[in-house]
Amino acid sequence: MASSRVQKIAPSAxxxxxxxxxxxxxxxxxxxxxxxxxxxxxxxxxxxDALYKAVKEGFVYYTPTQGIPELRKAIAEKLERDNKISYAPDKEIIVTPGAKQALYEAVLAIANPGDEILIPEPCWVSYEPMVQFAEGRPVFIPTYEKDGFRLSGEAVEKKITEKTRAIILNSPNNPTGAVLDGDALKAIADLCIEHGLIAISDEIYEKIIYEAKHVSIASLPGMRERTITVNGFSKTYSMTGWRLGYAAALQEIIEAMNRIQEHSISCPTSFVQKAGIAALQGSQECVAVMVKEFRKRRDAIVKKLNEIPNVTCVKPRGAFYAFANFSAYEKDSLKLTNFLLEKAGVAVIPGAAFGKMGEGFLRLSYATSMENINKAIERMEGALRRLEK
Ligand SMILES: Cc1ncc(COP(=O)(O)O)c(C=O)c1O
Structure with a gap:
């Protein structure tokens, strides 16, 4: 029988x-x-090639728990180059097996039982369980379709209490594609400083961004010392199965995360770390090509979704998902997802998987061919027409 800690975590829809x-x-x-x-x-x-080379050369043993120094240095250079923030590679950066592990360690490292962790919603499926595993209390901040799912300072402020310890930010956002920038980012940073909150900034979709420019909250005045920046290689370099990510933060936080790693994963996979250096230091043309293709598909899928009667879809500014409102057809998104799978042969993710605020919506990933996108929307439209009758 599973422990009560695990039993508290709902299985994923x-x-x-x-x-x-x-x-x-x-x-x-x-x-x-x-x-x-x-x-x-x-x-x-x-x-x-960098991975093949590392394996051939016998780079197959445990590495330092925190990750190999050359990769930490490459990460520090990347953060300096892209985000204009300096981190000491030996003290302020940790390499992890994926951004997910970095986020989990970050929450465990800073949350005491009962601490409230703010999570803007709709949100990625794993934040709530992470907070629950750490015995913290997830507190959701609603974001709305009418505002393009943008998070505002006022919405954050309303949820801050004496028990608030941190806020998890995710820009560009999964599932909504919303990007945090300008005044909102500044307002949230000011609140973090005023109330002594830590920002856990999940920047995994940083490079998959269209009209906007990614701004890392750690680069705002007073935020470097209260931000845990999390990023990884999965999305930018199509490396989801390689399991490689990292975090940058103050030394005491990195040390705490390192202690968790020491007694759980030991170290990130040795030869994968070598490949990570190649990803960061090699040509970035591959990223530009991928993002250009995603933008074309985004424009197509959003247009097609908005052409379905009574469906609305805000244009996402980042990531590779369209988050569309289908509530005119069916308010229960899991029910609608099952219907579309059975009647249209199209698999999507129910919005409810991303929290209460996602109910009535569906998440459609456009990380697939244009042909598949066209065919899928056509089939969905046909099935929905039948539903209307
Ligand atoms: C918002 C968000 N954060 C983190 C991750 C995890 O990334 P990784 O593969 O690096 O663990 C994902 C993956 O789906 C994601 O969507």
Whole structure:
């Protein structure tokens, strides 16, 4: 029997849908998957080559828990170059097996039981369980379709109490594609400073951004010392299965995260870290090509979704998801997801998986071919028409 700690964590609705879609495919049913949380392009060759080389040279043993110094240095250079923040590679950066692990360690490192952690919603599925594992209390901040799911300082302020310890920010956002910038970012930073909060900034979609420019909250005055910046290689370099991420923060936080790693994962995979250096130091042309393609698909899918009667979809400014409101057809997004899978052969993710604020919405990943996107929307439209009758 699972521990009470684990029993508190709700099983994911996404897994249920993914399993059903897989089973249908295995039966030979033509299912178009718009559920993917990963780029559809291959990992760039120069990154693979760096891994092959490392393995050939016998770089196959435990590394320092915090990650190899050369990779930490490459990460520090990247943060200096892109985010204009200086971090000491030996003290203020930790390499992790994925951004997810870095986020989990960050929450564990700073939250005491009962601490409130603010989470803007709709939000990525793993933040709430992470806070629950740490015995903290997730406090959700609603964001709304009418505002383009933008988070405002006022909305954050309303949820701050004496118990608030941190806020988890995710820009560009999964699932909404909203980007945090300008006045909102400044207002949130001011609140963090005024109330002594830590910002855990999940910047995994930083490079997959369209009209906007990514601004790291740690670069705002007074925020470097109260931000844990988390990033990784999964989305930018199509490396989801490689499991490589990192965090940058003050020494005491990195030391705490390192202690967790020491007694759980030991170290990130040795040769994958070598590939990480190649990703950061090699040509970034691969990223530009991928983002250009994503932008084309985004424009197409958002247009098509808005053409479906009574469906609305805010244009996402980042990531590779369209988050569309289907509540005119069915308010229960899991029910609608099942319906679309069965009747249209299209797999999407129910908005409810991203919290209460996501109910009535569906998340459609456009990390798939334009042909699949066109076919999927056509089929969905047909099935919805039948639903109307
Ligand atoms: C918002 C967000 N953060 C973090 C992650 C995890 O990334 P990684 O593969 O580096 O663990 C994901 C992956 O889907 C994500 O969507």
């Amino acid at each position: 996404t897994l249920q849908i993914t399993a059903k879609a897989k089973a249908m495919k295995a039966q030979g049913i033509d299912v178009i998957g718009l559920g993917a949380g990963e780029p559809d392009s291959d990992t760039p060759q120069h990154i693979k």
